[in-house]
Amino acid sequence: MDRMKNFGFLLKDVSRRYSLRFEQHARDISLTLMQCKTLVYLEKNEGVSQAKLAELTGMDAMMMVRIVDRMEADHLLERRADPADRRARQLYLTKKAKPFLEKIAQLAEATRAEVFAGISKTEREAFMRTLEQVHANVCALEDQPVNSNKTGKTTKSSKENQTPRPVAVTK
């Protein structure tokens, strides 16, 4: 059970290395992982707004602006005015983007193959199921308050604890 202690570390490290490896594969296509993701999601949702695409891909609006800026400059997609909402822009793939999509699928597949080498289909399935469950759990915690002190121990003991310094609370 002590094995669990590496959970956070392993997760992060695998994630980092996996992205790195993908981008290594994607070198000859000169796209980052996020750009690839953007293309992939856009293919199945042409005409969406940037906000919507950001949501789909799990990025924030600002990040999407930056990515779309770059990819529009590279002629991989284009912004068009939304006739129904003058604030919004509809996103569309360009012809140039199409061949990239196939390539991306291959790269993703190849990377996953490397990463799951020696792991049976059954194990992979089980792993993914648990990962999905964990994901659901951690999403559910999103804005749930922390209920500490199950042990009943008083932890914020006052004198000992003159709060070192405020910590950047992300988001």
Next chain:
Amino acid sequence: MDRMKNFGFLLKDVSRRYSLRFEQHARDISLTLMQCKTLVYLEKNEGVSQAKLAELTGMDAMMMVRIVDRMEADHLLERRADPADRRARQLYLTKKAKPFLEKIAQLAEATRAEVFAGISKTEREAFMRTLEQVHANVCALEDQPVNSNKTGKTTKSSKENQTPRPVAVTK
């Protein structure tokens, strides 16, 4: 098998949210995840150099400098001269740090409990085993060249591919 396509996304998102959740728990201790990790590893390795501790925790040297700077200022650890190597500094926990360690263990445990809610011990074990294996795989790939083109398809087709722009190759 299509489920696998979410692997990268899920991994990253879980990792992000898990860290966030941990830090949410760690709010009343005002430490970041990395600071906590530093304390935990330092406890079991008092007297190590910064370089060594960086390696143990999976951070880079520069990151460790920053963290140690901050934590030394907060009197959670101290740097002492290494009598055997005048370049190096030996790291030690302060008395102030001790109570934090217990708290950290609790917080980590609590966070993992939340995250693995509803997942049996057997499943957790299996999950962790696969994760370890995946980690080993992805580490092994580290500096291995990409051998694309298993399919034999020519992908770098020349004219179509006027390399959009160089991409920042991380590391």
Next chain:
DNA sequence: CAGATATAATAACAATTGATATTATAGCAA
């Protein structure tokens, strides 16, 4: 031993990412 190369810590700088403010427009509600 002398010089070459490597390492520990850190500084200085660059790139990435995240948070906040701004502008235009939409949609609702009195």
Next chain:
DNA sequence: TTGCTATAATATCAATTGTTATTATATCTG
């Protein structure tokens, strides 16, 4: 309609993280 609040996109600024260079010292090799 008139205002109030929300939303889309984006600019701006701040924090974080990554990269390269620097200094001192260690270690190796001829």
